[in-house]
Amino acid sequence: MPILLCRVDDRLIHGQVVVGWGAQLGLDFIAVIDDELAQSDWEQDLYRAGLPNEVEARFPSVEEAVRLIPEWAANEARGFVLTRDILTMRRLAEQGVLSEIEVNLGGLHSAPGRQRVLPYLFLSDRDRAELERLRRAEVRVGAQDVPSARRIDLDELLEMKAS
């Protein structure tokens, strides 16, 4: 089971992911799945420059990822899958490639229309609708920013009051 973490985080590759989760789990590659990023070389270079040399970065589009994720899951190399929003993760889930994988909500930050549910998680009505669709796609979802924090299951999360 070499996809170690499948995470929604709007900061994509950053210290919490690389050091917090990567050092904990032993990491060979990070795949950022994003249709815009897949087209943008200068942005890919920036994200790559934030990684230690031994960790490889991959930037497939959603369509490519649907084909690649089962391959990665069957491989030796240990990797993380990142998306910047729940929508992208839901698109993957509805293609059936996340069935054995838990989705981690790791960081969605303050933005217009979003309300704070956890210190690291701000959700809009649209985000909540996408979470419901994830649930219907029978994907396990939990919120947890760092490995030492408590994991909050989707059911509990959706019942929490926004502030």
Add this chain to the structure above:
Amino acid sequence: MAALGRTVRLRLLLRSLLVQGSWNYRTMQGAGLGFALIPALTRLYRDDPEALGEALRSHSGFFNAHPYLSTVALAALARMESERTGAEQVERFKRAIVSPLGSLGDRLVWARWRPLCALLAFLIFLLGAPWWVAVGVFLTSYNAIHIGLRIWGLRLGWREGREVGHALMGSPLRRLPDRLTIPLAVVSGAVVPLMALTLGGAVDVGPLSTIGIALALAVAGYGRPGLANRLAVLGLVVGSLAFVLLGSSLW
């Protein structure tokens, strides 16, 4: 492209020293970034106060980087503004640059350079130099790299603009943290036994011989990471033993 002269760039550099001056949980260094960019923005938008206000507002949103390397982003943003890069591209750039500057700066400065300089100064002090020499050595060596990084970042960001990621990937700075690991272990290995001896008072083996042994062990392990790690541990064990033995003889 509206050029930004040397004076403006010098002012960006000086203002970058205050980039954390208004740090907060919502925008982190955002206000500091906006503040540091003012000399560039006022030059570029001097005929258009409305656009100036808009630019300043947009650059005071969320931003976070290693403070010393914030000049990379600062200069690249000034360059992008001077080329009138669209707001959406600028936002994407700011979001992406946070991660490489943070991880590079954390690994290089906080995890290697600062402890190395501090331990080196401590070593000099333990070897008998007056305290002000040790403090001077720390402040000089540490800030040489600190200011050097700011100037390097300003040049790199200005030269590369939006494409700075490519230059960062090839930069020697990415390999520097690994190269500093063993020197850091050497100095720690030297400090521990010497500190134990200093705390324990005079003994048969003089402090200089002890530090000689520790250094010799550490140098022997240089370039062999596995061995160096074991030697660093050995240094700690020897140091702790010396401390226990000498400490108890004092009581």
